[in-house]
Amino acid sequence: MTDSAPYPWQQSQWSQLSQSAAAERLHHATLVSGQAGVGKRDFAVSIAKLLLCLEFPKQRQACGQCARCQLMQAGTHPDFTFVDWLEKSSVISVDQVRKLSDQLHLTATYGPYRIAIINRADTMTSAACNSLLKTLEEPPGRCALFLLSERDAALPATIHSRCQRILMPVPESAAALSWLRDQKIAEAEVALEFARGAPLLAAIFARERDLSAIGNIREQWRQFLLADKSPAALAAEAANVLDTRESLTLFMQWTTDLVKNVEFSLADGRSSSEGALTERKFLSQALQLLQQSLRFDNASLKTLAVLEGVLADIRIQRIRTRAENSA
Ligand SMILES: [Zn+2]
Structure with a gap:
């Protein structure tokens, strides 16, 4: 039996849903949550196809050949609805949800199910949520609704309580890297880091962004923190390829990695503890400064100015921390 999810890291979620569907125990509403770029939409569309x-349920993978599969491929299956932002909108409106509810209440043309996916369900307006709630409270027979969300907290508790929840976490980095390499993505590691572990987003970044420059900036950042290298070139290069938020977020991520390294070397006794403790203290202070800068409203400032400012603060902090610890 092939039991195949769209992506290798979705196998257990896939088995869970396809098995309950095969046993006719599929919940009428499923909230699929996870950060951008982990493959929620492809997962839900593949389940719908299945x-x-x-x-x-003879097979656990859509055959791709039958008349229904062909309707799905052509985007004309009458029992399937995909709801997303309409052009120029950044919310799912009450009208969209009402229309969807009407469709779900119709008898399926082919059966057995009527299926709908609400993409970016966390952007439903509150009127849209209320309208959807009515459908969830009295669900039409044989329907399967999938809500895709990046920010579950934006959905009211009343909706949560009526959905089964499938969590789509960021995959282990080894699994994500191996998939990215199969897709022939160069600089897979930097791409994945930039995408906060989300493989599909990493693949987009790899096409659209200058990852070798970002890899270079990472090296310069390490040199700056660990070897006192002057930050002037670093700030200029980062400001050239990244915006303020991206730069600060990456700096924080790279610094967190360095903190972990120091902690490992402390734990297994590779570092003299005094030096390593000072190092760890300084790195945590650098993290705090980056965090403060990220929280501060930088909108009116140029990226270069923000980065130069925070790098100068970090440099001063290093001098202070060293002086305190040698005193
Ligand atoms: Zn088929």
Whole structure:
């Protein structure tokens, strides 16, 4: 039996849903949550294809050949609805949800299910949420609704309580890297770091951004923190390829990695503890300064100015921390 999710890191979620569907125990509403770029949409669309395929549940993967699969591929299956932002909008409106509810209440044209996906469900307006709630309270027969969300906290508790929740976490980095390398993504490691572990986002970044420059900036950042290298070139190069938020977020991520390294070397006794403790203290202070800068409203400042400012603060902090510890 092939039991195949769209992406290798979604296998357990895939088995869970396809097995409950095969046993006719699929919940009528499922909240699929996870950060951008982990593959929520592809997962939900693949489940929809599976449920509508004529070979299901004999097979646990849509066949891609039958008449229903062909309708899905053509985007014309009458029992499937995909709701997303309309052009120029950045919310899911009450009208969209009402229309969807009407469709879900119709009898399926082919059966057995009517399926709908609400992409970016966390951007439903509160009127849209209320309208959806009515459908969830009295669900139409044989329907499967999937809500995709990056920020579950934006959805009211009343919606949460009526959905089964499938968590789509960021995959282990080894799994993500191996998938990215299979996609022939160069600089996979930097791309994945930049995408905060989300493989699909990493693949987009790899196409759209200058990752070798970002890899270079990472090296300069390490040199700056660990070897007192002057920050002038670093600030200029970062400001050239990244915006303020991206730079600060990456600096924080790279610094956190360095803190972990110091902690490992302390734990296994590779470092003299005094030097390593000072190092750890300084790195945590650098992290705090980056965090403060990220929280500060920098909108009116140029990236270069923000970065030069925070790098200068970090440099001063280093001098202070060393002086305190040698006193
Ligand atoms: Zn099929």
